[in-house]
Each structure stands twice: as structure tokens, then as C-alpha cells.
Amino acid sequence: MKKITGIILCFILAASCAVTAFAGESNGTYGAYDRVFIVGVDGAGRFFRDANTPNFDRIFADGAVDYTARAETITVSAQNWGSVLCGVSFIRHGMTNDSIAKNTRNSDTKYPSVFKYVRDAYPDAELASYVHWNPINHGIIEDDIGVNKQSNGDDGALTDEICAYFDQGNSPKLFFCHFDSVDGVGHDEGSNSPNYISQIETVDGYIGRIYDKLVEKGLMENALFIVVSDHGHLISGGHWGLTARETNTTVAVKGKSVKAGADMDKDTRNRDVAAMVLYALGTERPGHMSARIPGNLFNGVDGETRPVKNELLDTVIAKITRVITVCTNWI
Numbered sequence: 001m002k003k004i005t006g007i008i009l010c011f012i013l014a015a016s017c018a019v020t021a022f023a024g025e026s027n028g029t030y031g032a033y034d035r036v037f038i039v040g041v042d043g044a045g046r047f048f049r050d051a052n053t054p055n056f057d058r059i060f061a062d063g064a065v066d067y068t069a070r071a072e073t074i075t076v077s078a079q080n081w082g083s084v085l086c087g088v089s090f091i092r093h094g095m096t097n098d099s100i101a102k103n104t105r106n107s108d109t110k111y112p113s114v115f116k117y118v119r120d121a122y123p124d125a126e127l128a129s130y131v132h133w134n135p136i137n138h139g140i141i142e143d144d145i146g147v148n149k150q151s152n153g154d155d156g157a158l159t160d161e162i163c164a165y166f167d168q169g170n171s172p173k174l175f176f177c178h179f180d181s182v183d184g185v186g187h188d189e190g191s192n193s194p195n196y197i198s199q200i201e202t203v204d205g206y207i208g209r210i211y212d213k214l215v216e217k218g219l220m221e222n223a224l225f226i227v228v229s230d231h232g233h234l235i236s237g238g239h240w241g242l243t244a245r246e247t248n249t250t251v252a253v254k255g256k257s258v259k260a261g262a263d264m265d266k267d268t269r270n271r272d273v274a275a276m277v278l279y280a281l282g283t284e285r286p287g288h289m290s291a292r293i294p295g296n297l298f299n300g301v302d303g304e305t306r307p308v309k310n311e312l313l314d315t316v317i318a319k320i321t322r323v324i325t326v327c328t329n330w331i
């Protein structure tokens with residue numbers, strides 16, 4: 001009798017496991033993408049919305065766009081690209097512009113980038129990162145996991161290299177690129193200057209060229225395409241602080257299961273891109289991450305609760321500092 005009961009229990013257990021699904025699995029979201037492309041635009045903050053960006057607009061016409069995704073509390077590039085790529089707060093990863101310029105990062109690090117997790121899940125996949133600002137390749141993306149890393153200090157020339165890379169028949173599972181020219185103009189002239197806005201429009205042209213190349217090569221057929229900024233700029237130029245111009249960032253997502261015209265929920269942060277990458281590729285997310293899938297992003301998928309216990313200090317700081325952002329929204 002015991003034996004029969006045991007068999008029945010095993011059967012019930014197996015049947016219940018078989019119907020257990022990840023959020024979004026049933027509607028073509030979890031693990032439903034072959035590749036993810038991320039375009040990082042340094043220093044562009046929320047300001048895509050103030051520029052004439054026909055490429056951004058047509059690409060994300062059926063996508064989800066949030067112009068007020070929150071940056072890390074220290075609105076500096078390393079802190080933010082570190083979080084976008086590693087899915088933890090700046091407090092956790094501890095990276096600074098100096099540290100990523102000086103230190104090579106390898107896969108034995110405590111809070112690896114999404115490249116490491118995708119590499120573990122797909123040992124033979126092509127992975128690539130083309131950046132203007134080389135410290136990202138040097139000090140954020142691990143050096144010992146076979147990522148094809150290239151850098152070029154001119155955004156236009158970098159775009160040429162990226163298009164040539166795809167022309168050569170490469171089809172990466174995960175691709176990251178980074179433009180830096182908007183940040184340069186932001187430092188010199190501030191975020192209210194015509195040249196700053198016009199530089200975003202120039203980069204919009206680069207984004208359009210890359211996107212069209214992906215379509216031409218058939219690489220967008222089952223891909224998630226993301227544009228993300230790290231921080232914005234003060235009117236006077238520069239960034240470090242907590243004003244809305246600095247802390248509001250753009251996160252734009254296009255893909256077959258992305259809700260058309262959605263704007264994601266209020267708790268969205270630019271670090272959530274890390275969660276989106278792993279989710280789209282069906283790669284297990286490590287328990288330490290505080291990136292989460294925003295609500296109002298994927299069709300039929302509720303937003304996840306941010307795992308506060310992972311980042312208690314960051315959560316408290318972010319809640320307090322958000323007040324400054326809200327109060328400076330009119331500046």
C-alpha cells in the first residue's frame with residue numbers, strides 16, 4: 001500500500017512540476033528571444049523625448065518607452081553602466097570611473113555582468129561589445145569569457161565598425177554598444193543647449209543605421225532591442241547629483257512580446273535592463289540581483305516586486321533621494 005501511495009505521490013508531484021511555468025512563458029516572453037541588442041547612449045538622460053528622433057520613434061512605435069527610469073543615486077557613468085550590465089546597485093558593485101579604467105574584470109568577480117551569465121548558458125554563442133568609452137570593456141565586462149570587445153572613440157566610426165561586423169555575418173546572442181558623444185556635448189554646453197539636443201539627433205541616426213542593418217541581416221526576427229541611457233546632464237552641464245535632469249533616464253524596449261505604446265511602471269530603473277536580458281534569453285537570474293522586470297512592459301506579464309532585501313541600503317537611499325528628483329522636475 002505504501003508503495004502504491006508513493007507512486008501516486010510521485011506522479012502528482014511530476015504532474016505539478018510539468019505545469020509550473022515561469023511568468024511569461026505561456027505567452028511567448030520568458031526565454032522567447034534568440035538575441036538581445038542593447039544600445040547605450042551616455043549622458044542622454046531623458047532627453048530623447050525633447051529631440052527630433054525619427055529613428056528612435058519608428059523603432060519603438062510598437063515598443064515600450066520610459067523616459068523617467070531612475071538612474072543610480074550617484075549619476076556617474078561607471079556607477080550606472082555597471083548597474084545596467086550587472087543588475088545590482090552601485091553600492092554593491094562598487095565600480096567608479098577610476099576603478100574600471102584601472103582594473104580588468106574577470107569572471108571570478110562577485111557581481112558579474114549579464115555577459116557572464118549568458119556565456120554560462122550558451123558556451124558557444126557569439127557575444128560582442130562595441131564601445132566608445134573603453135573602460136566599459138576593460139573594467140565592467142569580464143575579460144575571460146570570450147566576448148568580442150572593440151572600441152572606437154568616435155561614435156560615427158564606431159557605427160561603421162558595428163555595421164561592418166554584422167555585414168561579416170556575425171549573429172551575437174548578446175550585443176552591447178555604447179555612444180559617448182552626447183555626454184561630451186552635455187559637459188561642454190549643458191542639457192538645455194541646442195547642440196546637446198542636436199547630438200542626440202545625430203546619435204539617433206547611428207541607432208537607425210544599426211537597427212536597419214539588423215533587419216537587413218534578419219537578426220531582428222526574434223530579438224529584443226533596447227536603448228538605454230546612464231544619466232542626464234544639468235542645464236549648466238555635468239552630472240553627479242540628484243536633480244531630475246540627472247537621474248531620469250531613457251529605457252526603450254522593442255520585441256515581439258513587448259506591449260506596444262507601453263511606458264513601464266514607476267519603479268523602473270535603468271539597471272532593470274539586466275533582468276530583461278536574462279529573462280528574454282531564458283537565462284537564470286542570480287538571487288543577488290536587484291534588477292526586476294517592470295510592469296507594463298511585456299504582454300500579459302505582471303511587474304515583479306523589486307527584491308528589497310537584496311539592497312536594503314540602496315532602497316532607503318533611493319526612496320529619500322527620489323524626493324529631490326521630484327522637487328527638481330521643473331528645472
Ligand SMILES: [Zn+2]
Nearest residue numbers: 043077183187
Ligand atoms: Zn559624463
